[in-house]
Amino acid sequence: MNLSDVLHLPLNTGVFYALPFLVALTIIVFIHELGHFLVARWCGVDIEVFSIGFGRELFGWYDRRGTRWKVAWLPLGGYVRFRGDANAASLPDAEALDRARSEPGNFHGKPVWQRAAVVAAGPIANFILAIAIFAGAFMIIGKPVVEPRVDEVVAGSAAEAAGIRKGDVIISVDGAAIEDFSDLQRSVMTRAGDPLAVVLDRGGQRISLTVVPTLREEPDNFGGKIRIGLLGVKRDPMGPVRYEKMGPVKALETGVERTWFIVQSTFSYLGKLVSGRESPDQLGGPISMAKAAGDAASMGFSQFVAVIAFLSVSIGLLNLFPIPMLDGGHLVYYAVEAIRGRPLGENAQEWGFRIGFSLVIMLMVVGTWNDLMRVATVLFGG
Numbered sequence: 001m002n003l004s005d006v007l008h009l010p011l012n013t014g015v016f017y018a019l020p021f022l023v024a025l026t027i028i029v030f031i032h033e034l035g036h037f038l039v040a041r042w043c044g045v046d047i048e049v050f051s052i053g054f055g056r057e058l059f060g061w062y063d064r065r066g067t068r069w070k071v072a073w074l075p076l077g078g079y080v081r082f083r084g085d086a087n088a089a090s091l092p093d094a095e096a097l098d099r100a101r102s103e104p105g106n107f108h109g110k111p112v113w114q115r116a117a118v119v120a121a122g123p124i125a126n127f128i129l130a131i132a133i134f135a136g137a138f139m140i141i142g143k144p145v146v147e148p149r150v151d152e153v154v155a156g157s158a159a160e161a162a163g164i165r166k167g168d169v170i171i172s173v174d175g176a177a178i179e180d181f182s183d184l185q186r187s188v189m190t191r192a193g194d195p196l197a198v199v200l201d202r203g204g205q206r207i208s209l210t211v212v213p214t215l216r217e218e219p220d221n222f223g224g225k226i227r228i229g230l231l232g233v234k235r236d237p238m239g240p241v242r243y244e245k246m247g248p249v250k251a252l253e254t255g256v257e258r259t260w261f262i263v264q265s266t267f268s269y270l271g272k273l274v275s276g277r278e279s280p281d282q283l284g285g286p287i288s289m290a291k292a293a294g295d296a297a298s299m300g301f302s303q304f305v306a307v308i309a310f311l312s313v314s315i316g317l318l319n320l321f322p323i324p325m326l327d328g329g330h331l332v333y334y335a336v337e338a339i340r341g342r343p344l345g346e347n348a349q350e351w352g353f354r355i356g357f358s359l360v361i362m363l364m365v366v367g368t369w370n371d372l373m374r375v376a377t378v379l380f381g382g
Contacts, residue, residue: 012233026075150167164211188230
């Protein structure tokens, strides 16, 4: 890569990745905030502002109930501000706590269960969006199905060590039925080092084996690495693929399963991160998300909406982390209030939000730093 390529790459790729990412993020943020908005309206809370983005307003309007709907110049998030909020993080102002009980539409005067429902509605809306996208794709396009047949066993792999042979058809892994080759991949990618009970069909005969997936670093196409568990079996890339369209009930069920798999994979990674079995260098920031959205958009609409579903689950899950300032932190506060019969003091809440803000910034810095290191690898080291 020469100097001319380096100088032109950020501008060209930046526009290509930024637009799909902003479209995806706007959809996800809108659905998240709409979840808060709808449940708040149902609970009788007065809503002052519904904002997509932060900072100075670009344009907006008032609805018939006095809510200001607006789009701000920094499109990297959004918020709903209720009556009684001091800021976009829904931290109550001191005066609001005093008059909350006398104002029917004041958010902080509502019963704790209603406030918890309003807060939880945002992440739940993200999960619903993902489930709807997956279910819609399974009904309209169909689920791609590739028979879990082993067309090649990699030399020196876990599969070879366990005795898996070419032509074997995988039936189940740890009791979970394998209907598609992608099911096999998902069943082992987070299980590196774990002994797995595998049942396969070999010429009409059922055989049970124990396989221990090996940990392998694979490129993420942007200079970084992703660590996954591998059996060491391959399928013929030119082999037949069929698309099975599903009815609404089956599609919904499969959409829930696909969403839950993303949640499980995330917790599996976090658990290994805490125990020291994984490295934080796999954490990504806005550049990684933008690249994922841009790459998916280049492959077609169906891939793009699939990435929206994945990011929606990730953002919804992140917001449920018990960190003050995030929705999960609010839920922790409400749980404490429900137990002790009164809310935490103003100082305790304020310090909690400061700590939460610091943690969120730290996560963003780590993710962005990892992104920048990957960019540097592509530009100067690859």
